[in-house]
Amino acid sequence: MPVKNMTKKQIQIFFERLREQRPDPKTELNYSSPFELLVAVTLSAQATDISVNKATDKLFPVANTPESIYALGVEGLKDYIKTIGLYNSKAENVIKACKMLIEKHNSEVPNNRIDLEALPGVGRKTANVVLNTAFGMPTMAVDTHIFRVGNRTGLAVGKNVLEVEQRLIKVIPKEFIVDAHHWLILHGRYCCIARKPKCGECVVSDVCNWPDKYEFGATREITAKTLNN
Known part of the structure; x- marks a missing residue:
């Protein structure tokens, strides 16, 4: 029926x-800035919030800005997120996204859909989460x-x-x-x-x-x- x-x-x-x-x-992902939220949501694809929090609770005290995570490099980032599913591709996307944020957005997370979805690893769902949770938009x-x-x-x-x-x-x-x-x-x-x-x-x-x-x-x-x- x-x-x-x-x-x-x-x-x-x-x-x-x-x-x-x-x-x-509130979201059950741990974060304290729009950038941390962006990273956490990117990592959460096909993974639980609990598994993401376990990884980011170790990552963010060490690196929680586009510059600091980019400095880790793909291999360095993998060491922190290797317990999360699809961590190889996620690490590559996060590093590429950090580079783009540094070069094109003055290391700030964009507050519009077009620029967010242009970031590697960021699709419509991730963009909607960031726009809603970080910027209070009705998405x-x-x-x-x-x-x-x-x-x-x-x-x-x-x-x-x-x-x-x-x-x-x-x-x-x-x-x-x-x-x-x-x-x-x-x-x-x-x-x-x-x-x-x-x-x-x-x-x-x-x-x-x-x-x-x-x-x-x-x-x-x-x-x-x-x-x-």
Whole structure:
């Protein structure tokens, strides 16, 4: 059975609940500057935040600027990130990106999509994370968690990540849009998980349109009274 798109009222309630649950949502990647965030997000592709943090917790005290990481060279950087998947190509991309930041951007991380996506190893998703988390822009980086939550709940049904991204930007109310990326990732990571979603303890299960939610413990349905308030 196809999932129905949420109504505006359902979406409003959905994000009000997520905001109440996590009033100050943040990325779980460790960083203290836009450049550290850029490096961490680049390293996080097909890797867990935990594995990235273990590596960057050792790397950043030693090198956390484009100049200092570039000085390590590819082989030197590999020593710090070799526990992360795809570390060979990631090390090469980070070093190339550092060189470009030094030569073209005065060692500053660009705050626009075109310049960010021109950096080696930086695609649309990484650029969206940096623009949203470092610069507070209303972008939506759709990872596997957000793609699943969007499609499963009816919040944003789409065949690919771009469709889901565009739908989310369109339907999420402005008051929630800046924090929505983190709310959705954390909800997908800890509650609306892939194989056995925790519908019985989900704060938004009653506004979720997933037809199978009752098999996973959802017990209540949203009422007409709630939707009309």
